[in-house]
Amino acid sequence: MCGIIGYTGGAQAAPKLLNGLKRLDYRGYDSSGIAVLERGKITVVKAEGKVAVLDKKTDFGNALRGTVGIGHTRWATHGAPSDANAHPHASNDGRFAIVHNGIIENFFELKQTLAASGCVFSSETDSEVIVHLIETLYNGDMLATLVKAERELKGSYAVGILCADAPNTIYAIRKDNPLMIGINGKNGENFIASDVAAALEYTHEFVLLGDGEIAAVSPAEVAFYDADGKPITKEPYTVKWNIEQAEKGGYPHFMIKEIHEQPRALTDTVRQRIKRDGSIDLDGIELTPEYIASLDGIDIIGCGSAYHAGIVGKYFIEKHARIRVNCELASEYIYSDPITGANRLTLIISQSGETADTLAALRLAKKRGSRTIAVVNVVESAIAREADGVLYTHAGPEIAVATTKGYTTQIAALYLIGLKAARIKGAITNERYSALIKELLSVSDKVSAMLAPAEIEQMLALAKKYSKNHCAFFIGRGADYAASLEGALKLKEISYIHAEAYAAGELKHGTISLIEEGTVTLALVTQSALYPKMESNIKSVSSRKGTVIAVASPENAKISSASDKVIILPECDDDIAPILAAVALQLFAYYVADCRKCDIDKPRNLAKSVTVE
Numbered sequence: 001m002c003g004i005i006g007y008t009g010g011a012q013a014a015p016k017l018l019n020g021l022k023r024l025d026y027r028g029y030d031s032s033g034i035a036v037l038e039r040g041k042i043t044v045v046k047a048e049g050k051v052a053v054l055d056k057k058t059d060f061g062n063a064l065r066g067t068v069g070i071g072h073t074r075w076a077t078h079g080a081p082s083d084a085n086a087h088p089h090a091s092n093d094g095r096f097a098i099v100h101n102g103i104i105e106n107f108f109e110l111k112q113t114l115a116a117s118g119c120v121f122s123s124e125t126d127s128e129v130i131v132h133l134i135e136t137l138y139n140g141d142m143l144a145t146l147v148k149a150e151r152e153l154k155g156s157y158a159v160g161i162l163c164a165d166a167p168n169t170i171y172a173i174r175k176d177n178p179l180m181i182g183i184n185g186k187n188g189e190n191f192i193a194s195d196v197a198a199a200l201e202y203t204h205e206f207v208l209l210g211d212g213e214i215a216a217v218s219p220a221e222v223a224f225y226d227a228d229g230k231p232i233t234k235e236p237y238t239v240k241w242n243i244e245q246a247e248k249g250g251y252p253h254f255m256i257k258e259i260h261e262q263p264r265a266l267t268d269t270v271r272q273r274i275k276r277d278g279s280i281d282l283d284g285i286e287l288t289p290e291y292i293a294s295l296d297g298i299d300i301i302g303c304g305s306a307y308h309a310g311i312v313g314k315y316f317i318e319k320h321a322r323i324r325v326n327c328e329l330a331s332e333y334i335y336s337d338p339i340t341g342a343n344r345l346t347l348i349i350s351q352s353g354e355t356a357d358t359l360a361a362l363r364l365a366k367k368r369g370s371r372t373i374a375v376v377n378v379v380e381s382a383i384a385r386e387a388d389g390v391l392y393t394h395a396g397p398e399i400a401v402a403t404t405k406g407y408t409t410q411i412a413a414l415y416l417i418g419l420k421a422a423r424i425k426g427a428i429t430n431e432r433y434s435a436l437i438k439e440l441l442s443v444s445d446k447v448s449a450m451l452a453p454a455e456i457e458q459m460l461a462l463a464k465k466y467s468k469n470h471c472a473f474f475i476g477r478g479a480d481y482a483a484s485l486e487g488a489l490k491l492k493e494i495s496y497i498h499a500e501a502y503a504a505g506e507l508k509h510g511t512i513s514l515i516e517e518g519t520v521t522l523a524l525v526t527q528s529a530l531y532p533k534m535e536s537n538i539k540s541v542s543s544r545k546g547t548v549i550a551v552a553s554p555e556n557a558k559i560s561s562a563s564d565k566v567i568i569l570p571e572c573d574d575d576i577a578p579i580l581a582a583v584a585l586q587l588f589a590y591y592v593a594d595c596r597k598c599d600i601d602k603p604r605n606l607a608k609s610v611t612v613e
Contacts, residue, residue, distance in 0.1 A: 002075050002087075002101040003029065004179065005198040006160045006170040008068040009189025009219045014061030017071035020191075020198040021051045025602070029073035030081035034058070035088040035097035037162050038066030042097045046086035067219075068168055070160040070192070072099035078107070079124030088162075089128045091135035092120055097162045098134070100127035101194055102177040105155035130159060142166060146173055146214050147229040156356065158209075160192050172215040178354050178381065181207045181215055181222055183236055188219045197397060201243050205236045208380045237380060241397050253600045255400035255494070259586050260451055263444040265405040266579070268394035269412045270440050278437050280420045285373060285389040292424045295345055297324040299370070300414075301333050301361045302349035305407045305489060310349055311482040312578045313414030319575070320436075321422040330357035334364055341369040347417065348374045351398060351406035353381020362386055375413045377406055391417070400601045402494050404586050407486060408447075408579050415440060415575075439573045443580075446570040450583050459584075462549070462565060463591030467495070469520050473511070474501040474585075475541075476524035477533055483578040484524050487585030493603050495593035504537040517545035522585070525552040525559045526569065526577035538562045551584050553577055 003024030007016045017034045032054050033046025043064055047053040051073070058064055072087035079085040088097040104110070107126035110133060115121065119132040133152055138145045142163055150173055158179035161171040172179055172192045182191035182199035183206070191199040192215070196206055209215055212227035224232045251257035273281050298317065300310035307329050314325040328336070334357060340346065346365040350358045353376035362383055365372055374387035377395045384390045393409035419436060422428040449455070466472075472491055474484035481503045488501035502511050504523070515521070521541050525534045538548050539562055550563040553572060560566040567588075569580045593600050 002194070003073040003198065004070070004099050004101055004158060004160050004192065004194040005072075006070040006099075006172070006192035006217070007189065008168055008170050008217055009184075009187065010067060011189065012061065012065060013067050013069035014058055014064040016202070017069050018051060018055060018058070018061045019201070020193065021054070021071050021073050023197045023201070024073050024195060025051070029075050031076075031083070031086035032071070032073045033086045033088050034061075034064070034069055034071040035090070035099075035162055036064040036066040036069035037164060037167060038064070040164050040167065042090060042094060042162055042164055044088050044090050044097055046083055046088065048081050048083050048086060068162070068170060070097065070099050070162055070170060077103065078126040085123045085125050087127060089123060089125070089131045091131045093135060095138070095164045096131050096134050098127070098131040099160045100130055101158040101179075102156035102175075104129055104153060104157065106153070107155075110152065130157070134161065140165070142171055143214065143216070143225060143229050146171060147227065149173070150175070150212060150214075150227060158194055168218045170217045172209060172217065174209045174213065175211045176356070176359065176382065179209045181209065181217055183207065183222060190217045190219060190222055192217055196239050196241070197399075200239065200241065204239045206239055207234045207236045239379075252594075253400065253590075255402055255404060255600050256590055258398055258400055258404045259583065259590065261396065262405045262408055262583060263448040263451070265393070265395040265409050266412055266444040266447060268396075269409040270416065270443070273416055274437060274441060278434060280416050280423070282389075282391055282416065282420055285391065287420055287424055289424050292323075292421055294343055295323060296343045297326060298345045298347060299333075299338070299340060299365070300325060300327045300347045300349065301330050301358060301365070303330050303355055303357055305403045305486055306349040306351065306355070306358070306410060308482060308486040308489065309407055309410035309414065310347070311485065312411050312479060313347070313418065315479045315482060316415055316575060317418035317421065320428050320432075321418055321425055322427040323421060323425070330355065330361040333361045338364065338368070340365055342371070344370050346370045346372045347414070348372055348383055348387055349376075349410055350374070350381075350383050351377045351395070351403055351410070353378040353383040355383070359383055359386070373417070375410055377409070401603055401606050402490060402589075402600075408582055411579055411582070412440065412443070436573065436575060439576045443572070443576055446572055446580060447583050449570050450580065450587075456587070459567070459587045460591045462567070463588060464595050466520055466547075466549070467592045467595035469497060469518070471514075471519060472497055472499045473514070473519070473521040474499065474524070475504040475507065475521060475537060476501075477504050477530040478527045479575070479578050480524035480527050480530070480534075480581070483581040483585070484522070486582055487522060487524075487589070490586055490589035491592065493606060494589055494600050495596055495598055496604075497592065504534055507537055507540060512540060512544065515541055515544045515546040519546040520549065521546050522549045522551060522588070523559075523563065524581055525550050525556045526581055527574050528553070528555050529574075531556050531559070535559060535562055551581055
C-alpha cells in the first residue's frame with residue numbers, strides 16, 4: 001500500500017526521505033517520489049518503479065539541498081503506474097506539494113469544479129484534487145485553508161503538505177488512514193510517517209494523528225489542531241520495536257524471519273495473560289457472568305488471513321464455551337444489513353488495525369449496539385482506538401506481505417477469549433481447562449521444535465519435489481478445514497500456484513472431478529475423532545492417482561500408509577493443532593515459492609495493509 005515519509009530539521013532532507021521510503025518497501029508499491037522545499041521553491045522528483053530509480057534521478061538525494069520535504073511510495077488505484085501518476089503532486093502555481101494515502105470518494109465532482117475554475121490536472125489520480133483544492137482555498141493562512149479543505153474532502157486520507165510560504169514546516173491531515181508524527185527533539189528534527197518503520201531509525205517517540213486533526217510540524221515544535229482549527233494537546237507514545245526488528249536479521253526474506261519469530265510472538269501473546277492460578281487476564285477487558293449469559297452469539301469479523309483465524313476461533317469457542325459463533329468476511333458484513341445488537345459480541349480481527357473493510361464493519365457493529373473487542377497487532381491503530389476493548393497480539397512488526405506470526409498470534413488470542421468465556425460460563429471442566437492452558441503455555445516450544453534445522457531440511461526437500469506443480473488442493477475436517485484455508489492462501493499468494501481449500505467431505509460434491517494423476521493434495525489430519533473420515537477422503541484422492549501430502553499429529557501418524565508423504569507435527573492437543581499446522585504450511589509455501597524464485601516478501605498485486613475497499 002502507499003507509504004508516506006516527511007522530514008524537517010537541520011540535515012539535508014532528501015537522503016532521509018529516500019531512506020524512509022526504502023523502509024516502507026514491504027508495503028508494496030509501483031512508483032515513488034519526493035518533494036523538497038529550499039529557498040521558497042519546491043522541487044518534485046518522481047519515478048515509476050522502485051526507489052532505486054529515484055536514487056539515480058536525485059544522485060541518492062544529494063541533488064536536492066533543502067532541509068524539509070515529503071516522500072511517497074504509491075500503489076496504483078486511480079491511474080496506471082507512471083511518472084505522472086506518482087506522488088508528490090504539485091499545484092499549478094508551484095506553491096504547494098502533497099502526498100496522499102487513501103481514496104478521495106468525491107474526486108470526480110471536485111475535479112470538475114476545480115477544472116472549471118482554471119486548474120490544470122497532470123495525472124489520472126484522485127489525489128491530485130487535494131493540492132489544487134488547497135491552492136484554490138489558500139488565503140495566506142494554512143491552518144484556515146486546511147480546515148476548509150477537510151470539509152470539502154470525502155473519503156479516506158492521510159496527507160502530507162508542503163507550502164512554499166512556510167519554509168520549515170510540514171502540514172499533515174488525516175481521516176481513516178494512519179499518519180503519525182515522529183518526534184526527535186534532541187536532534188532538532190521531526191517527521192511525519194504512515195508507518196513507524198519509516199522513521200524508527202531516527203526516533204522512537206510518536207504521536208498518532210486523530211481523524212480530522214491537523215498537525216504543523218517544524219524542527220522546533222509540533223502543533224496540533226482539531227477539525228475546527230482549535231489548538232489541542234497530544235501526548236507521544238514510545239515504540240519499543242528497534243530498527244533491527246524491521247530488517248531481515250540475516251535471513252534471506254522477511255517472511256522466513258517472521259516464521260522463525262513465532263515462538264517469541266506466541267510467548268508474548270499468551271504467557272503474560274495467564275496468571276499463576278491459571279486464570280486469564282484479557283488486559284482489563286471485563287467479561288462478567290451476566291454479560292456472557294446475555295449473549296445469543298458472537299460475530300467474528302476479518303479479511304483474508306484474519307478471517308481464517310476467525311474460523312479457527314469459531315470452532316474453538318463453540319466447542320468449549322458453547323456459544324454460537326458467526327464468522328464473516330468484513331467486506332460482506334458491511335453490505336449484508338447484519339442482525340446485531342447488545343446481545344451479540346463482535347470480535348474484530350486485523351493485523352494492521354487499519355484494514356478499511358474491517359474498520360467499517362467495526363463502526364457498523366458499534367452503531368447497531370454491539371460491544372466490540374479488537375484483536376490487533378499494531379498499537380494505537382484505528383481499530384484498536386475505536387473498539388470498546390482491545391487485545392493486542394504482540395507479534396511485533398510484520399514486514400512480509402504474507403502474514404505468519406500475525407496469523408498464529410491471532411488464533412492464540414481467540415483461544416484466550418474462548419477459554420475465558422468458557423470458564424465464566426461454566427461450560428468447561430476444570431480438568432479440560434487446565435489441560436488447554438498447559439497446551440497454550442507450551443505451544444511456543446513446539447513451534448521451536450518445528451523450526452529445527454533437520455525439520456527445515458525435510459520441508460525444503462518436499463518443496464523442491466513439488467514446486468513445479470501448477471495446482472494444489474488442501475482438505476481437512478473441522479478445525480483442519482479452517483487451517484487448510486490459510487494453507488491454500490499462503491501457497492497461492494507467494495508462489496502463484498493455484499491452490500484451493502475444501503472441507504474434505506465436499507470432495508465428492510464436485511471437486512474430485514479435478515483430481516487426476518499428479519494432482520497434489522495436502523490433507524490435514526490432526527483431529528483424531530475425524531481420522532476415519534479423513535482416511536476415506538484421502539483414499540478417494542489416491543484411487544484417482546492423485547498425490548497426497550498429509551500433515552498429521554503423532555496420534556494420527558498411521559495416515560502415512562494412505563499417503564505419498566507425511567509431515568508429522570509435534571505432540572499436541574487436537575485443539576491446539578491448527579497453530580502447528582499453520583507453521584508447517586507456512587514453511588511449505590515459503591520453500592515452494594523460494595524454489596520458484598518468486599518475490600516472496602512482495603507478491604505481485606498485493607499490499608500489506610489494505611486501507612481502501
